[in-house]
Amino acid sequence: MDMKATKKKLGIKERYAHMTRGLGWEPTYQSADAVFPYDKYEGIKIHDWDKWVDPFRLTMDAYWKYQGEKDRKLYAVIEAFAQNNGHLNITDARYLSAIKLFWQGVSPLENYVVQGFARAGRHFRGEASRVACQMQAVDELRHYQTQAHSISNYNKYYNGFHSQRHMWDRVWYLSVPKSFGEDALTSGPFEFLIAISFSFEYVLTNLLFVPFMSGAAYNGDMSTVTFGFSAQSDESRHMTLGIEAIKFLLEQDPANVPIVQGWIDKWFWRGSKVLALVGMMMDYMLPKRVMSWKEAWEIYAEENGGALFRDLARYGIRPPKGWADACEAKDHLSHQVWLLFYEYGGAAAFHTWSLTDEELDWLSAKYPDSFDKYYRPRLEFLRDKHARGERVYQGTLPTLCTTCQIPLCFTEPGDPTKISHRETVHKDEKYVFCSDHCQEIFGNEPEKFVQSWLPVNQIYQGNCFNPDVDPTAPDFDPLKAVLEYFKYNLGRDNGDFEGSEDQRNFAMWRGQASKN
Amino acid sequence: MSVIALGPYEFAPRDQVKNFHGNILVNFCWDRHVLVSAPFAVALPPAMTLREAIMTRIVPSIAFHPDAEKIDWNTVQWEKDHQPWQPDLDKSLAENKVGHKDYLLFITPELKGLNNAGL
Amino acid sequence: MSKVFIIVQANEEARPIVEALLQDNPHAVAQESPAMVRVEAEGKMTLNRATVEDLTGQPFNIQQLHVNLISISGHIDEDDDYLTVAWAN
Ligand SMILES: [Fe+2]
Ligand SMILES: [Fe+2]
Ligand SMILES: [Zn+2]
Numbered sequence: 001m002d003m004k005a006t007k008k009k010l011g012i013k014e015r016y017a018h019m020t021r022g023l024g025w026e027p028t029y030q031s032a033d034a035v036f037p038y039d040k041y042e043g044i045k046i047h048d049w050d051k052w053v054d055p056f057r058l059t060m061d062a063y064w065k066y067q068g069e070k071d072r073k074l075y076a077v078i079e080a081f082a083q084n085n086g087h088l089n090i091t092d093a094r095y096l097s098a099i100k101l102f103w104q105g106v107s108p109l110e111n112y113v114v115q116g117f118a119r120a121g122r123h124f125r126g127e128a129s130r131v132a133c134q135m136q137a138v139d140e141l142r143h144y145q146t147q148a149h150s151i152s153n154y155n156k157y158y159n160g161f162h163s164q165r166h167m168w169d170r171v172w173y174l175s176v177p178k179s180f181g182e183d184a185l186t187s188g189p190f191e192f193l194i195a196i197s198f199s200f201e202y203v204l205t206n207l208l209f210v211p212f213m214s215g216a217a218y219n220g221d222m223s224t225v226t227f228g229f230s231a232q233s234d235e236s237r238h239m240t241l242g243i244e245a246i247k248f249l250l251e252q253d254p255a256n257v258p259i260v261q262g263w264i265d266k267w268f269w270r271g272s273k274v275l276a277l278v279g280m281m282m283d284y285m286l287p288k289r290v291m292s293w294k295e296a297w298e299i300y301a302e303e304n305g306g307a308l309f310r311d312l313a314r315y316g317i318r319p320p321k322g323w324a325d326a327c328e329a330k331d332h333l334s335h336q337v338w339l340l341f342y343e344y345g346g347a348a349a350f351h352t353w354s355l356t357d358e359e360l361d362w363l364s365a366k367y368p369d370s371f372d373k374y375y376r377p378r379l380e381f382l383r384d385k386h387a388r389g390e391r392v393y394q395g396t397l398p399t400l401c402t403t404c405q406i407p408l409c410f411t412e413p414g415d416p417t418k419i420s421h422r423e424t425v426h427k428d429e430k431y432v433f434c435s436d437h438c439q440e441i442f443g444n445e446p447e448k449f450v451q452s453w454l455p456v457n458q459i460y461q462g463n464c465f466n467p468d469v470d471p472t473a474p475d476f477d478p479l480k481a482v483l484e485y486f487k488y489n490l491g492r493d494n495g496d497f498e499g500s501e502d503q504r505n506f507a508m509w510r511g512q513a514s515k516n
Numbered sequence: 517m518s519v520i521a522l523g524p525y526e527f528a529p530r531d532q533v534k535n536f537h538g539n540i541l542v543n544f545c546w547d548r549h550v551l552v553s554a555p556f557a558v559a560l561p562p563a564m565t566l567r568e569a570i571m572t573r574i575v576p577s578i579a580f581h582p583d584a585e586k587i588d589w590n591t592v593q594w595e596k597d598h599q600p601w602q603p604d605l606d607k608s609l610a611e612n613k614v615g616h617k618d619y620l621l622f623i624t625p626e627l628k629g630l631n632n633a634g635l
Numbered sequence: 636m637s638k639v640f641i642i643v644q645a646n647e648e649a650r651p652i653v654e655a656l657l658q659d660n661p662h663a664v665a666q667e668s669p670a671m672v673r674v675e676a677e678g679k680m681t682l683n684r685a686t687v688e689d690l691t692g693q694p695f696n697i698q699q700l701h702v703n704l705i706s707i708s709g710h711i712d713e714d715d716d717y718l719t720v721a722w723a724n
Binding site for chain 2: 037038041042043188336339340342343373374377378381385390392394395396397398399400407408409411416417418419421423427429430431432444445446447448450451452453454456457460461462
């Protein structure tokens with residue numbers, strides 16, 4: 001790198017001040033409130049926008065320089081990966097299910113975050129905050145694009161990577177991240193900031209990118225680890241923005257504290273539910289495992305999040321309401337979600353499979369308090385059935401939570417064989433939830449969640465069939481019609497890994513790569 | 517509390533019964549049998565008997581569980597929306613007062629699940 | 636006291652950063668995982684520009700850290716010559 005840091009006229013702090021202060025002006029043709037109509041109605045009071053400081057003091061010139069450098073490094077790896085058939089270096093094609101789920105369910109969220117920060121970057125009154133949000137919008141666009149470019153290599157060879165934009169708006173399990181993103185996007189700009197920058201990026205994003213991407217490296221996926229860590233280098237800046245944003249809001253006015261606390265409660269819980277998918281990826285989909293979901297939760301949520309909330313206590317902020325329940329769930333979450341997807345494996349656009357004894361032993365060791373008692377017997381029973389040619393595929397649709405939209409596969413805290421179910425009657429209409437916290441989120445904003453587009457309910461309302469389909473035809477198969485509406489290549493995208501086209505092709509190509 | 521918004525914020529619930537083409541959505545959960553990983557949501561005509569709903573929609577969906585064939589549906593205990601409930605299986609859902617999005621828990625205390633562990 | 640950490644990619648550009656952190660913060664420990672190194676310390680940890688420059692013999696801009704940074708925890712204080720992460724509790 002050639003940037004000279006040593007003999008420069010302005011220091012970082014002065015340069016930051018020049019590049020972020022005094023850029024705005026008092027409008028005269030319109031009132032300031034008309035120019036910035038969205039930064040007051042949420043009830044947040046800001047007295048001095050200049051108190052907003054990016055601790056990294058990144059200015060646009062330095063930003064472009066370092067981002068350009070990151071991209072040059074990343075694209076060199078992507079090129080090399082494509083030229084050298086890097087896809088054959090992964091441990092096993094089962095691993096690709098994790099990347100399919102990432103591409104289907106995480107990458108589109110990056111796009112939502114672009115939109116959210118572009119809007120925040122327009123609507124905050126303070127210039128420094130607008131600069132920070134605009135940089136983040138550009139970052140998130142880079143994340144989506146680099147993921148598209150990296151993963152397109154896999155799309156050339158394997159199933160389930162096609163039709164991402166189509167599936168995102170339709171597929172049942174993708175409504176979990178989609179509704180999370182749309183909830184954030186349709187909030188005011190301050191709530192969006194607390195939802196994404198603080199609750200998701202600061203408290204939870206390490207769980208997504210750090211151990212999972214390290215796992216990608218461990219499984220020989222150079223492409224994913226490179227885009228993952230390249231994105232994460234931006235993410236560490238976003239996390240810093242998250243913690244600065246919350247300190248800024250809390251220090252501006254004591255009336256902001258209860259509002260911010262409510263958002264932390266809501267968004268920590270929502271985020272922890274979305275990350276259930278990541279827990280399953282780490283514990284079940286990586287053929288070689290770096291650390292368990294539970295260990296990752298302990299390091300990045302309990303230890304790091306704990307430090308954070310001890311720090312924020314001086315402002316009167318306490319840990320989120322769902323904290324204890326989310327921590328209790330670390331022994332169960334990944335197993336319950338995997339077993340759900342295994343049972344509904346005919347309806348997912350990625351593969352599921354039976355675990356080997358070695359893999360079961362690893363989970364037994366990592367989850368001494370729960371796995372042998374509650375999950376291993378289920379996995380072994382299903383594996384035996386599969387071996388006898390009776391692979392279980394559930395065809396009856398599950399009950400969904402109105403808030404997080406996940407099927408009710410979670411159990412009561414402290415009671416791992418009791419399905420957790422809650423319901424609320426609001427204006428004569430009944431609503432179903434997976435937990436106290438999802439129920440409470442609904443109760444705080446019922447008008448928002450009465451609109452939930454719950455895929456199961458939509459299927460029964462007849463809204464998930466292609467237009468040319470005739471549901472009254474005698475041979476009408478509703479499940480097949482729905483999967484066609486999702487644009488699945490039936491028999492190739494879905495079902496068990498054993499016997500799949502991905503399994504066959506990977507074995508064949510790898511054979512060709514290692515001999516003549 | 518309600519949504520904080522700049523203008524009026526009121527929307528029709530998306531899952532009102534009138535959108536289900538004459539059916540109601542009913543949730544069924546088998547208590548302490550989590551090998552069946554989640555409760556089922558099924559759309560049923562209110563005139564259907566509870567027994568027919570069970571036999572056509574629930575029995576096939578739980579058949580992979582080794583306890584399923586041992587269920588005596590005439591002695592099953594029920595809860596509806598977490599309250600004890602004594603339905604007449606041969607009466608319709610409407611006559612049994614099963615409503616849209618109700619939660620029907622069926623309990624089989626003598627069947628202990630996989631490994632007798634509630635699985 | 637709470638722990639702060641800095642995680643960087645396991646590559647040649649980031650190696651002097653890890654070495655500088657360990658050298659200047661005797662209470663810091665490094666943990667290696669596939670493709671990454673996590674340096675953690677109780678309470679507070681500082682990266683000094685001069686230490687990295689001594690190790691490499693090249694000029695170093697503190698903001699170069701961004702290129703290989705994976706994650707960071709704690710409040711950040713950055714200036715031309717150093718970057719400190721610390722918890723106030
Ligand atoms: Fe991102
Ligand atoms: Fe981000
Ligand atoms: Zn929920």
